[in-house]
Amino acid sequence: MACDFCSSPNVVKRFQCKDFDSASRDAGVMRMNAEGRFTNVVLNSRNYWAACANCAAYVDAEDLKGLTDYAADHWREGLTELNWLGLKIHLHNTYRLFFANRIRIEEPSFTCPECGLTSHNANDIEQGYCGGCHAFTGKK
Numbered sequence: 635m636a637c638d639f640c641s642s643p644n645v646v647k648r649f650q651c652k653d654f655d656s657a658s659r660d661a662g663v664m665r666m667n668a669e670g671r672f673t674n675v676v677l678n679s680r681n682y683w684a685a686c687a688n689c690a691a692y693v694d695a696e697d698l699k700g701l702t703d704y705a706a707d708h709w710r711e712g713l714t715e716l717n718w719l720g721l722k723i724h725l726h727n728t729y730r731l732f733f734a735n736r737i738r739i740e741e742p743s744f745t746c747p748e749c750g751l752t753s754h755n756a757n758d759i760e761q762g763y764c765g766g767c768h769a770f771t772g773k774k
């Protein structure tokens with residue numbers, strides 16, 4: 635399995651995403667389809683996107699431009715300047731759709747009602763314990 639953004643083999647994370655299709659009508663990137671005719675790049679996004687550590691960091695930061703620039707550099711080889719710019723637009727549009735359709739899973743956390751400190755520790759959440767107050771401030 636490879637990173638769905640930059641194709642790096644070092645996948646560390648999967649991002650859940652609703653299914654969507656991305657046709658790059660204006661991207662200027664043409665590929666041969668199954669019937670041997672040239673067609674625009676069409677991407678079918680299904681289920682999830684795999685990401686390497688670098689791309690995952692951009693996704694977590696919701697950095698569309700950073701992600702596009704980073705991934706596009708990995709597809710530079712063998713393309714003319716014009717085709718590469720076209721591909722970049724395609725990637726940008728596709729990632730924009732990805733951000734619009736991705737399913738963000740809220741990580742469980744406990745926020746202390748006294749001091750506002752947030753903990754992601756499973757025991758703190760379970761017991762309502764605040765490390766800032768050193769007390770079980772979440773206990774009802």
Ligand SMILES: [Zn+2]
Binds near residue numbers: 637642
């Ligand atoms: Zn990547």
Ligand SMILES: [Zn+2]
Binds near residue numbers: 747765766767
């Ligand atoms: Zn507290």
